[in-house]
Amino acid sequence: MRRALITALVVTAALLLGAPPAAAHPMPHSVVLLDVHETSVTARLELPSADLDLARGGEPVRTYLAAHIRPLSTDGRAWTVTVGEVAVGSAEQTSTGPYQEITATATLTPPAGGDLRHFTLGYDVIVHRVVTHTVLVSVRRDWAGGRLSSSSTQVGTIQIDNRTMTVPALRVDLGDGSRWSGLLAMVELGAEHILQGADHLLFLLILLLPAPLLAAGGRWSGSGGPRSTVARIARTTLAFTIGHSAALAVSASTHLDLPAWPVESFIAASILVGAAHAVRPIFPGREAAVAAFFGLGHGLAFSFTLAELRLSTGRLALSLFGFNLGIELVQLALVALALPVLVAVARTRFGHRFRLTAAALTGVAAAGWLIARLGRPNPVASVADSVGTHPTVLLTALVGAAAAAVLILTRRSAATRTRHG
Known part of the structure; x- marks a missing residue:
């Protein structure tokens, strides 16, 4: 009996010592995302409801x-804090799983002459009562600092100091900002947007597909010369640029x-029309006019990205220029790669099948x-979207095809000169 009792005590002690403490279960942390504007800072708060x-x-x-939000300028002057609408939703963090979340937006406005880029963020939401809570503070958008990508940059954490049992304020230092940084960020954003927007690229490329061909009898038959092909591609590309730039501006x-859905539906319809035109000429010789018209819809889609940045009038003109420049640089690069491919393929016996x-x-x-986009999700759209999220693969294939096409055209040109020589 004594031996059994001793054994039970030893097993119980081992279980107690080996079991994790109840307090070790991770709790959701808060997130503060800062958007730095020209005269204020917007803070998006993501807070665990419990x-x-x-x-x-x-x-x-x-x-x-x-x-409980008390930003201060470096000279100690208090900022104005205005809390907007509050919403309740569901969220999930990797370490904690799903939970209910409260989201809110606070506008932080410095006093006259206050520095938006260097300030102290006094913030003890939840932390002053829940001593194990942590707040992650990141910058999401900062035009003057050149931060406009979808990923945020963490600037610090807020948590209780266990020695003093106080919540230290976070010193936010965003560095120097400039118009040049904003312009370069917009060029990069425009380039990223066109590369990740498979529908925009696909519309332009499908409209250029029959450019080397001549229309006769309601069909594509025969190919034109390289000079006429380059001219048609140049006109179509320029017209598309003018259309989307005007609508964007x-x-x-x-x-x-x-609303986004009619604009996105219009873009999908434009690609469908372009695909039909590549099979049989619907508007031969008028590709430039069609590109300009449909470019208006693509420009409206581009404007959704700029609207999210909430740019002031002073920054908007520069941002429009930079964003358009990024789009056009990528378009020109893609057209330069596609041109030799289209010309070479049109002159082969596989050209008809390829088209x-x-x-x-x-x-x-x-x-x-x-x-x-009309409200009926389907696997075809999902596959097309997934392909569009991997532009590197598409670019690599296009570069390889362009190199092969240039090699083929060079060899044919050399062979022609040899025969005539």
Whole structure:
């Protein structure tokens, strides 16, 4: 009996010593995302609902948040804090799993002469009551600092100091900002946007596909000379540029607020029309006019990206120029790669099959996009979207095809000179 009792005590002690403490279960942390504008800073707050309810003790959410966010200028002057609408939703963090989240937006405005790029963020939301809580503070958008990508940059963490049991303020140093940094960031954003927007690239490429061919009897038959092909491609590309640039400038400068789905549906329809034209000429010789018209819809889609940045009038003109420049640089590079491929393929016996296959695949993708953007998700649209998220693969294939096409054209030209020599 004594031996059994001793054994039970030893097993129980081992289980107790080996079991993890109950307090070790990870809790969701808060996130503060800063968007730095020309005269203010917007803070998006993502807060775990359970911890927030515990900390505020029944006080209204907006009142509580305004009292616990206290930014100061470097000279000690207080900023104005205005808390906007509050929303409830679901969220998930890798370490904690799903939970209910409160989101809110606070506008932080410095006093006259205050420095937006260097300030102290006094912030103890939740942390003053839940001592194990952590707040991650990151910069999401900062035009003057050249930060406009989708990924945020962490600037610090806020948590309680266990020695003093106080919550130290976070010193935010965003470095120097300039118009040059903003311009370069917009060029990069425009380039990224066109590369990741498979529908924009696909429309331009499918419209250029029959450029080396001549229309006769309602069909594409025979190929034109290299000079006429280059001219048609140049006109089409320029017209598309003019169309989307005009729509982008008007919609961004007038803050035109349009729902996304009709614009995105219009773009899908434009690709479908381009694919049909590549099979049989619908508007031979008028590709430039069609490109300009459909370019208006693509420009409206581009404007959605600029609208998210909430740019002031002073920065908007420079941003429009930089964003357009990034788009055009990528377009010109792609056209330069596609041109030798189109010319070389049009002169082979496989040219007809290549054109029909490319048009069919593009048409299927466009139809899938159109159906999805009208409210009917489908696997075709999902596959087309997944392909568009890997521009490196597409670019690599295009570069390889362009190199092979240049080699073929060079050899044919040399062979022609030899025969005539």
